[in-house]
Amino acid sequence: MIRRFYKLASLVIVVTIISGFLRTTVAHAAEPTLVRAELITHTDGDNKDHDTGIFATVTSQDGRRLLAQILNADSSGTDATEYNDDSVQIVRLVVEDDQVTKSDSDGFKVRLAIQTNGHDTWKFDAQVILYFSDGTNLFAERRNISLVNNRAQVAFAAGNQVATSTLVEPTLVAAELITHTDGDNKDHDTTIFATVTTKDETSLLAQVLNADSSGTNATEYNDESVHTVKLVAESVGANESDSDGFKVRLAIQTNGHDTWKFDAQVILYFSDGTDLFAERQNISLVNDHAEVVFSAPTVGVAGFGHVHVTGFGLGRVNGNCWLRHNGSCVSVPGHTPKK
Numbered sequence: 001m002i003r004r005f006y007k008l009a010s011l012v013i014v015v016t017i018i019s020g021f022l023r024t025t026v027a028h029a030a031e032p033t034l035v036r037a038e039l040i041t042h043t044d045g046d047n048k049d050h051d052t053g054i055f056a057t058v059t060s061q062d063g064r065r066l067l068a069q070i071l072n073a074d075s076s077g078t079d080a081t082e083y084n085d086d087s088v089q090i091v092r093l094v095v096e097d098d099q100v101t102k103s104d105s106d107g108f109k110v111r112l113a114i115q116t117n118g119h120d121t122w123k124f125d126a127q128v129i130l131y132f133s134d135g136t137n138l139f140a141e142r143r144n145i146s147l148v149n150n151r152a153q154v155a156f157a158a159g160n161q162v163a164t165s166t167l168v169e170p171t172l173v174a175a176e177l178i179t180h181t182d183g184d185n186k187d188h189d190t191t192i193f194a195t196v197t198t199k200d201e202t203s204l205l206a207q208v209l210n211a212d213s214s215g216t217n218a219t220e221y222n223d224e225s226v227h228t229v230k231l232v233a234e235s236v237g238a239n240e241s242d243s244d245g246f247k248v249r250l251a252i253q254t255n256g257h258d259t260w261k262f263d264a265q266v267i268l269y270f271s272d273g274t275d276l277f278a279e280r281q282n283i284s285l286v287n288d289h290a291e292v293v294f295s296a297p298t299v300g301v302a303g304f305g306h307v308h309v310t311g312f313g314l315g316r317v318n319g320n321c322w323l324r325h326n327g328s329c330v331s332v333p334g335h336t337p338k339k
Contacts (some may be wrong), residue, residue, distance in 0.1 A: 004030060004257050005097055009237060011083065011229050012047070018247075025295040027232075028312055029242075030099075031102060031103060032101065032102045032132035032134035032136060032223075033098060033099060033101055033102070033132060033133050034068070034095055034097065034099075034100045034102075034105060034130055034132060034134040034200070035066060035098065035131055036092075036095065036130075036131040037058060037067070037068035037092075037093035037094075037129075037130050037131065038090055038091065038093060038125070038128070038129050038131075039056050039070065039073075039090070039091040039093055039112075040088065040090050040091075040128075040129065041089050041091075041124045041125065041193050042086075042087075042088050042125040042128075043083045043084065043086065043087050043122070043123070043124045043226060043254060044123055044124055045085065045123035045146075046082055046118045046121045046146075047073075047084050047085050048082065048083035048120065048122040048124070049082060049091065049116065049120045049122075050075070050076055050077070050079050050081045050082040051075055051081075051116075051117040052069075052077060052115065052116045052117065052120045053072035053075035053124065054070065054072070054073040054074055054075070054091065054114060054116050054288075055069075055070070055072065055073075055109065055113040055114070055196065056068075056069060056070045056073070056091070056112050056113075056128070057110070057111045058067045058110055058128060059106060059108065059110055060100070060105065060109075060110050061106065061107035061109060061325055061332070062107060063109065065096070065097055066097060067096060067100055067105060067108060068093040068094060068095050068097075068130070069093060069094055069096060070092075070093045070094060071318070072115065073091050074089070074091060074326055076131045076278075077234060083122070083215050086197075088234070088327075090171075090278055091240070093128075094325060097285050100244070101197035101199070102132045102134075102136065102138065105132075105138055105158075107157055107158055107159075108128075108130065108160075108231035109128075109142060109155065109156075109158075110128045110140050110142075110155065110156055110157070111154070112147070112153060112154050112155075113144070113147075113151060113152065113153035114147045116127075116150045117151060118239045119149055119217055120148075120149060120150045121146065121147070121149070122145075122147050123142040123144075123146045124145050124147065125144065126141060126144065126145055126154075126236070127139055127140070127141040127154075128141070129199075130132065130158075138158050139158060140156055140157055140159070141156070144157040148183070149288065160286065161245060167241075168242045169172055170220075170239075170268060170271045170272035171239060171240070172206075172233055172235060172239075172243060172268055172271075173233065173237060173269055173270060174230070174233055174268075174269040175196060175205070175230070175233050175268050175269065176228055176229065176230055176231060176266070176267050177192075177194050177208065177229040177250075177264065177265075177266050178226065178227070178228050178262075178264070178265045178266075178267065178269045179226070179227050179229075179263065179264050179265075180225075180226050180262060180263040181221045181223075181226075181261070182221065182223070182224065182261055182262055182263060182282075183221050183251060183258060183262075183284075184259035184261040184284075185220060185221055185223050185260065186212075186221035186252075186260040187220060187258045187260075188213070188214055188215070188217050188218070188219045188220040188256040189213055189215065189219075189251070189252065189254075190213060190215060190252050190255065190258045190260065191210045191211065191212070191230065191252060191254075192208065192210075192213070192229060192250070192251075193207075193208070193209055193210070193211070193249075193250070193252070193253065194206075194207060194208045194229070194248065194249070194250050194251075194266070195207045195248070196231065196247070196266060197246065197247050197249075197251045198238075198246060198247070198270055199244065199246060199295070200246060201247060202244070203238065204234045204235065205233070205238055205243060205246060205268065206232060206233045206234055206268070207228055207231060207232055207234060208230070208231045208232060209252075212227070212229060221260070221262070227235075240270050240276065242273065243270075243276055243296075244296070245280075245295055245296055246266075246276065246279045246291065246295065246296045247295045248264075248269065248290050248294055248296075249291060249293050250254065250264060250285070251285075251290065251292075252281070252285045252288070252291075253288055253289065253310070254288045257287055258286075258287060259284065259285070259286045259287070260283075260284070261282075261284045261285075262283050263279070263282065263283065263327075264279065264281070264283055264294075265277055265278070265279040266279075266296075270337045275328075277296060277297035278288035278294055278295055280294040298315070316327065
């Protein structure tokens, strides 16, 4: 009886150890790893000269692992690398350890230094953000930094918070054109052209040329169908406030006669998960080179603030559904609304 008890106890211990090992192994394997790092600065009070180089190193809390760094960034012989007062700049750091986990990065340390060509005082706020494979991040920040002349430096460390983008405005990362054909189809060989510009039309934000045209029925837009076309973001990094009130121009190139009747929406997605949109209902484009122009509502984005635009369909404007057919909202297959 005693011998049986010891055998059973031993089995329980072995199973417990194996189970614990497996749980530890699975947890470790699933932990997110470092994929990207950025230094964001807001110059406040005194500019950085164009020929002053920035040096940044990011290490683990114990200083034993180099996570990311940049050497002699934004130093040149032209004014393009001057950081003017009240400007926000983003410097992409080189990830030196892409196997480091998020838990290993907790409390990471940052050291910033400058190399000047003569005298230079740079006053600024700084934030370093580490991005991980699961979409989360960690950050370290320091305000009211003043670096004076060659080899001046400052050190600071991260807390356990998630970056709130207090130093930088969200930037453009993707764009889509969504159409609901309503009344007359688009022929398979009719091509879509879309351009998205800033409100003053001085900057091209996104575009697509010669989309969804082919010799097969696969590119025909049947009546009541919903289609999504990904636009090429031509100004990745454009600020959300710069995109406020953006303009859209849609045009078609036909092979003979074609009339396409549809509703359209263009959505710009930004780095903080928010979006801006422009929409037009009851569009009718008839034959070659027909076009339509419309704009996004101006939401009054100011400073680093921004306005969330809720998901596609219900609740866009005054609780109304803008894609409506025969009194019912049209759903968008495979489209996940942004929150």
